Amino acid sequence: MSSLLVQRDVAALFYAVIGKKADIKDIDYFSKKLAQENLSLAALTNKLINSELGQSRLSQLNNSEKIQFIYHNLHGADASEEILAYLLSQLEKSGDLGSLAAYMNNELLHYSGQEVILKEQQAALIETVNQTLFPSFNGSVSDGAEWVQGFYYAVKSTMTSDGINYWGNVINKHPEQLNLIAQKFVDGKKALSNLSDNDFVIKI
Structure with missing residues (x-):
């Protein structure tokens, strides 16, 4: 059985990419894939992006819209022009949306700073993860x-x-x-x- 920490990341990434809470069976499936196939979170996120559900959300969007979709799912708000420009530049450098989405998720889910808005957004994301896992x-x-x-x-x-x-x-x-x-x-x-x-x- 997968550890709770892994399941938390999977639940958050599923919500970020798909825009809805995963079923427990989905959490277990993707958590086991991480362990059994020794996948990185970025590789797992690319699997979610390329899945039928992921493509139904993202395939018709341009890069800016894809980033904004994922950012909004995580933060509950759109990225500012400055943040969007930075994230878009990172995507253009790497060409890897899964890696960028995993980075965005990690930055918020494991945020340890003191910015009030980010702490509130983190709390909302954690609540979504808890609703998924429990x-x-x-x-x-x-x-x-x-x-x-x-x-x-x-x-x-x-x-x-x-x-x-x-x-x-x-x-x-x-x-x-x-x-x-x-x-x-x-x-x-x-x-x-x-x-x-x-x-x-x-x-x-």
Whole structure:
């Protein structure tokens, strides 16, 4: 199963190129392609661009329109003339729309600066990604999902959207089973099995 970080990038890139949220099966399919074929995000993005869905969105657009389409999907707003000119120059140099789209996605999804507008646009993109990966939580990562992510982190296991969706739903529906679910994660990691209750709480 693909890691949650990879799935986040795939979900964002799918939305950037196609303009709609991917199904979980699409996320799993493209995430596995990344791993099994050792693809870069740029190569994967080119696969999305050249797919039937991608071509239905982009084939009739010129380069400026393609960039604006992808930028708007990511940012929820059109690129300024200055930004568009810069991105267009990058595309003309490389001739690789997939590489440019992957760059645009990375710049926003993993933005760490302090510009207010970009931070707001990043938050909106992350919300879209969460709605894609965690559909059973009605568009947001609920308390159950947050608990599960904490369990994954504590036992140093790879997070997956399927696992977070499944166990998060169980916790939301049966909060009284929280301790039992936590124990299931611990049972899979011998290093934590011998901790006292107090030490386990500190670890979590």
